[in-house]
Amino acid sequence: MNLQELFYQNKEERISGRYLPLSMIEPILVQLNTDNQLQVIGESVQGKPIYSYQIGIGKTKIFLWSQMHGNESTTTKALFDFINFLHSDDSLAKQFLEAFTFYAIPMLNPDGANLYTRENANKVDLNRDSQNLTQPESKLLRATFESFQPDFCFNLHDQRTIFGVGDTGKSATMSFLAPSFNENRDINDCRRKAIDLIAAINEELQVYLPGQIGRFDDSFNINCIGDTFQSMGVPTVLFEAGHFQGDYEREETRKYVFIALISGFKALSENVIVSNGIEKYLNISQNKVVFYDFMYKNIKINYDGIEIITNFALQYKEELVDNKICFNAFFSQIGDLEHNFGHIEYDAKGALYQDDSNSIPELNKKADFYLDNDIKIVNGMINI
Numbered sequence: 001m002n003l004q005e006l007f008y009q010n011k012e013e014r015i016s017g018r019y020l021p022l023s024m025i026e027p028i029l030v031q032l033n034t035d036n037q038l039q040v041i042g043e044s045v046q047g048k049p050i051y052s053y054q055i056g057i058g059k060t061k062i063f064l065w066s067q068m069h070g071n072e073s074t075t076t077k078a079l080f081d082f083i084n085f086l087h088s089d090d091s092l093a094k095q096f097l098e099a100f101t102f103y104a105i106p107m108l109n110p111d112g113a114n115l116y117t118r119e120n121a122n123k124v125d126l127n128r129d130s131q132n133l134t135q136p137e138s139k140l141l142r143a144t145f146e147s148f149q150p151d152f153c154f155n156l157h158d159q160r161t162i163f164g165v166g167d168t169g170k171s172a173t174m175s176f177l178a179p180s181f182n183e184n185r186d187i188n189d190c191r192r193k194a195i196d197l198i199a200a201i202n203e204e205l206q207v208y209l210p211g212q213i214g215r216f217d218d219s220f221n222i223n224c225i226g227d228t229f230q231s232m233g234v235p236t237v238l239f240e241a242g243h244f245q246g247d248y249e250r251e252e253t254r255k256y257v258f259i260a261l262i263s264g265f266k267a268l269s270e271n272v273i274v275s276n277g278i279e280k281y282l283n284i285s286q287n288k289v290v291f292y293d294f295m296y297k298n299i300k301i302n303y304d305g306i307e308i309i310t311n312f313a314l315q316y317k318e319e320l321v322d323n324k325i326c327f328n329a330f331f332s333q334i335g336d337l338e339h340n341f342g343h344i345e346y347d348a349k350g351a352l353y354q355d356d357s358n359s360i361p362e363l364n365k366k367a368d369f370y371l372d373n374d375i376k377i378v379n380g381m382i383n384i
Contacts, residue, residue, distance in 0.1 A: 001092070003259045004208060010088060010258075012080040017249045018318070018325040020073035022048055022110040025080070029053065029106070032083060041105075042140040045121035048110040050140060055086055058100040060268065063150035063234075065105040065141060068126050068157065068225070070112020070119075071318070074241035074250040075156035078257035079106050085262070092266065099269040103148050108137050116320040127157075128221075130228040145229065152197070152235050152268075155179075155226045156257075158250070159240040161293055161316070161343060165214045166285035169341050171245065172214035174205065174256050175287050177238040179226035180218045187278065193235035197264055199277030201237075202284055204263035209256050215284040216240055237264070243291075243343065248316075248327055292332055294367070294380045295342025300352045301360060309350060311337045314367045314380045329367040329380030346382065351375065 015024055029038050029051055040049045066076040086093050086102070096102075107113055111121035119125050120135055129138040145153070163172040178194035180186075187195065202213055216238060221227055229236045239260065244252040267273050292313035301308055315332035318325050333340075351371035353361060361369070367380040376383040 003204075003262055004255065006085065006090070006262065007081060007255045007258045010081050010085040011255075012077065012084055015077055015080060016251060018071075018073055019116055019320060019323060020067070020076055020107075021114045021323075022107055023114075025076070025106060026051075028080060032087065034087070041144065042136060044109070044111045044137060045135065046111045048114075050108065050110065050137065051106065052144070053083065053104045053106060054102065055083070056097045056099075056101045058096075058098055060099060060152070061101045061103065061148060061150045062152050062154065062265070063103050063145060063148055064154040064156060065108050066156040067107040067109055067113050068137075068141075068155075070109045070114070071116045072118075072158035072241075073113070074158050074254050075239055075257050076106055077250075077254040078241070078261065079104060079156065081254065081258045082261050085258075092262075095269055096265050100265065103144070103150070105141070105144065108141060116318070116325065127225055128223045130225040131223050141225065145234075150234055152193075152237070153226075153229050154261075155229075155236060155238045157238065157240050159216075159242045159287075161243040161248075162289050162291050163214060163240075163242055163287045164290040164341060165212060166288055167290065167339070168211060168285065169290075170211050171291060171343065172240075172242045172287050173209055173212040173244045173253055174260060175214035175216045175240040175242060176201065176260075176284070177216035177218055177226070177240070178281070179224065179230045179236055179238060180220040181227065181231040183220050185218055185220060190233050190235050191230055192275070192278070194230070194237050195281045196273045196275060196277035197235070197237055197268065198284075199280035200267040200273045201260050201264045202280070204267075205256065205260050208259055212244070213284060214240075214242075214287040215281070216287055240287075245343070290340050292340060292342050293344065294329060295337065295340065295345045297337075297345065297347045298350055299348045299361075299371070300350050302352065303360065310334060312361050313337055313340065313342060316380075327379075331361050331363050331365050331367055334361055334363065344380075
């Protein structure tokens, strides 16, 4: 089965890009409500509806939630692609609907989604509120978990462009984690189920995304929702959708989230998950903070008459302007950068750095400059 073709057959074309507020998904949810699958289960801080979508009649109960962080929309897009698949005539979709009952919250944090912020309207990170439960969205997620009583949880997130697969120089386009349930990061039967499932997903996904799959840090934090649910005895899998080469809109990455979902549920429904996946799981290279968006190497800089050759890195800041995400490049690091990589790299071969102010790169300064007066760099990119 070609899972890439399956993705393109079911891709929800009405949503794309990084900015995905509630207003964009509500009409789609209404259209998908063919048999009372859609419910309003609560409200956000600002009174926006929080929806659930339930489909399937199977014994195994799957709980999925996305956009807990409002600026992490990639898995939401993929979740709609997956729901479209479940509505298709594909035999595998029918197999899933008979094996599973899916309960999804496609957007837990609609206020943050509208503002394109990680936090909710009270500036609280919902993924650090799983114990105190100070926010209505956190309370709703916990109440849903307790009433639905899932057999597996899928915690769907995005990760920044900074993550690479170990020291390989490859971007971590997808990363996974079976969260810890205690400080010792022990492996019990519950966590082992999540580990074995990730091992199965990784094996299939490597066919489509070789070398670009990472394992997220498993340091224990009971305030994180995945660690909480794992500690409560429900196998929980964290998805982190990351950067694919040149794909700042995360349209390629959503494909790999879709493939990962299909792969995982296929393995579960066909009962082909081996129970010795720990070694395979640990062989997935751990995520490492090694990437910048741009790396400029061998730049000549004139410091009060003293010329040096150095490197610098630029990082995008994402800003919401007129309902669109703008990527603005700023100086992030200056120096050796020996063990770092750039998604875009340029060797200046000793060209002199100049700009319209003091001709010295400064941290957090907008990345507009010249090399030897004849190469113009605008927002980090060479302006041809």
